[in-house]
Amino acid sequence: MKFTVLNGSPKGMTSVTMQYVRYLMREFPGHEFVIHNISHGIKKIERDRGAFDAIMNDVKSSDCVIWGTPVYFLLVPSQYKRFIELIRERNARGHFKGRHSAVLITSIHFFDNTALTYLNAISDDLGMKYAGSFSADMYDLMKSEQRKKLSTYFEGVVRQIEGGMAFSRAFAAVRKSTFRYRPGRPKGAVNTWNKKITVVTDCTDNSSGLRGMIDGFCGCFGGGVEVINLYDIDIGGGCLGCCRCGLDNECIYGDSDGYINFYNSKIKTSDAIVFAGEIKDRYLSWKFKQYFDRSFFNTHAPSIGGKQAAFLISGPLSSIPNLRQILEGYIEMQHANLVDFVSDEVNNSRELDSMIRSLAERLAMNLETGYIKNKSFLGVGGTKVFRDDVWGRLRFVFRMDHGYYKKHGIYDFPHRQYRTRLLNASMSVLMVIPGFRKAFSPKIKKGMIRPFQFLFKDNNK
Ligand SMILES: Cc1cc2nc3c(=O)[nH]c(=O)nc-3n(C[C@H](O)[C@H](O)[C@H](O)COP(=O)(O)O)c2cc1C
Structure with missing residues (x-):
């Protein structure tokens, strides 16, 4: 089978995501992989129609298009987004229509879900048969069980294509309205409070x-x-x-x-x-x-x-x-x-x-x-993902973040909560005793609101 990989990394082949593709190429030599460095070459693709058409030729002669890209700011890099817009601007949607698509993304799992949804929906809009996605943490490929998972995923894509399986559209088409707004007269100035x-x-x-x-x-x-x-x-x-x-x-x-x-x-x-x-x-x-x-x-x-x-x-x-x-x-x-x-x-x-x-x-x-x-x-979960990664594997590169997180109390790991840790340690021992558990369970509901009591001392008198 022929797979056309549209590489979304601005780093070209010096890309983490492309290492996953290289791994697939090594594991599945019976298939043909053609890689186009979309984000890296976007200026040429924009300028030179021949460069764009060469990509389209591979798209239309392939069994499956792989959207292979890093996640940038909860989506794909801007250069890749530009390419996706060019497909529409240059009336090239027909080349994608009816073809299979698969998504391979790498990230630190910070809003990789929104990038996946976007690419799935774009595949739907292009009339492609979406054969699923593989969302890897940057360094998953280091782990043997993840390499196995990647191979199993890829074999699954191949089997779906070979078997001619049916695919349903996950996202309804969006309709643009023709309404054009014309503002009326303003009703008097809102105070800006001297703010910019x-x-x-x-x-x-x-x-x-x-x-x-x-x-x-x-x-x-x-x-x-x-x-x-x-x-x-x-x-x-x-x-x-x-x-x-x-x-x-x-x-x-x-x-x-x-x-x-x-x-x-x-x-x-x-x-x-x-x-x-x-x-x-x-x-x-x-x-x-x-x-x-x-x-x-x-x-x-x-x-x-x-x-x-x-x-x-x-x-x-x-x-x-x-x-x-x-x-x-x-x-x-x-x-x-x-x-x-x-x-x-x-x-x-x-x-x-x-x-x-x-x-x-x-x-x-x-x-x-x-x-x-x-x-x-969104913010609470996202902050925890950043917190753990900046404290851990990203720290020596993202030095400035480390300083900022320290200064602004973003390193709020539970292990610093000494009172809670002490409570957990003592209560965990007591909870092993069946009699204690039995006596404790009816008190949970009231116990949950006990910390607020200090606010209502007067009412309780
Ligand atoms: C500008 C920029 C924005 C990024 N935004 C995200 C993000 O929103 N979510 C995430 O999980 N990772 C994000 N990352 C991390 C990359 O997705 C991750 O390092 C990826 O594996 C890089 O792949 P590549 O080497 O193929 O470009 C970002 C990295 C950069 C440089």
């Missing part, structure tokens, strides 16, 4: 609904909101994945482009950031992805902590819960406060006027009170 509000956008069409949303939002404040277009920033390219930033938060691009200066001088100094973008396939644009990926020079420490954040989104957000989760997860991991999302999935412009007004008012209210909502599982 910045809108970041990739909007290039001045007659678009997204432009209307930005104008409508800025109009609520009667001026004083800065709008920054990502296309006006000199961004030399996507994140290259070199991880040099881990050592001292210095990006390999340095001053050779304008990104770092823009991020430090505009984003970090804002009190509220409003991201305004249009949905492209099942995410925002590749340009927005590039913005997120390049912010990796801050590595695993939050760079917009304590700020207010909101999203103005043009497109079918409510049909893509995965995108919502990605953006929520991102904001929670940044220790920022997500005020809300507003999308243009409405019936008329007046309805959207009020939603945007309400967003502006709630954002201003939070700027006044400094409210940061508690993290949900």
Whole structure:
């Protein structure tokens, strides 16, 4: 069988993910593997139609396309996202249609689920037969049982293709509405409390609904909101994945482009950031992805902590819960406060006027009170994954994170809780005694609320 591997790593073949592919090539010499370095070669693929067509020729002559990629910022690298957008822009979807697809990703299992969902849904949208995924931790390949699992997974893909098994679509197609928003007159200025509000956008069409949303939002404040277009920033390219930033938060691009200066001088100094973008396939644009990926020079420490954040989104957000989760997860991991999302999935412009007004008012209210909502599982779980990895195997490369985590109490491992450890040790011994267990069990419910008693001392009198 012929497998065309679309390599999403900007590192080309010096990629962790590609070591997994190399392993499959070694284990299954009877199959043909053709690898295209998509992210590494994206500039050529964009510029040179011949380079793009060569990839398409392999896609259409293969039995299965393998989306092989690292996870970057809860999705795939921006260069890979660009390629996925090119498939649509260049009307090349037909080459993928009816073909099998498989996903092989490596990561540290931080929101690998959202990247997997994205690639599954993209396969569905391209009309492919999705034969499943393998999500590996970066270093899984070191373990013999994981190598065996990878081989079993691959054999399963081959058997599914050989057997002509049926595949169901996991994600319904998203429908774009033709509604175009035109903002009405603002109803008087919302107080900014002298705080700096910045809108970041990739909007290039001045007659678009997204432009209307930005104008409508800025109009609520009667001026004083800065709008920054990502296309006006000199961004030399996507994140290259070199991880040099881990050592001292210095990006390999340095001053050779304008990104770092823009991020430090505009984003970090804002009190509220409003991201305004249009949905492209099942995410925002590749340009927005590039913005997120390049912010990796801050590595695993939050760079917009304590700020207010909101999203103005043009497109079918409510049909893509995965995108919502990605953006929520991102904001929670940044220790920022997500005020809300507003999308243009409405019936008329007046309805959207009020939603945007309400967003502006709630954002201003939070700027006044400094409210940061508690993290949900996304932020709590994600922080624990980072905490363990930065404390452990990533520490010597991501030195800056280690310092930050120490200083900000992110190393909150349970082993430091001496009172709890003492309690666990003594109670675990007592719980072995059947009589103690019997006497203890009816007291559990009341015991759970006992710690709150100090709050209600007066009421208990
Ligand atoms: C910019 C950047 C963003 C990353 N984002 C994530 C992430 O969101 N989730 C995760 O689990 N790993 C993330 N990683 C780790 C990579 O996914 C992981 O190291 C992967 O194995 C690298 O594969 P590659 O060498 O094939 O590029 C990120 C790494 C970089 C450089």
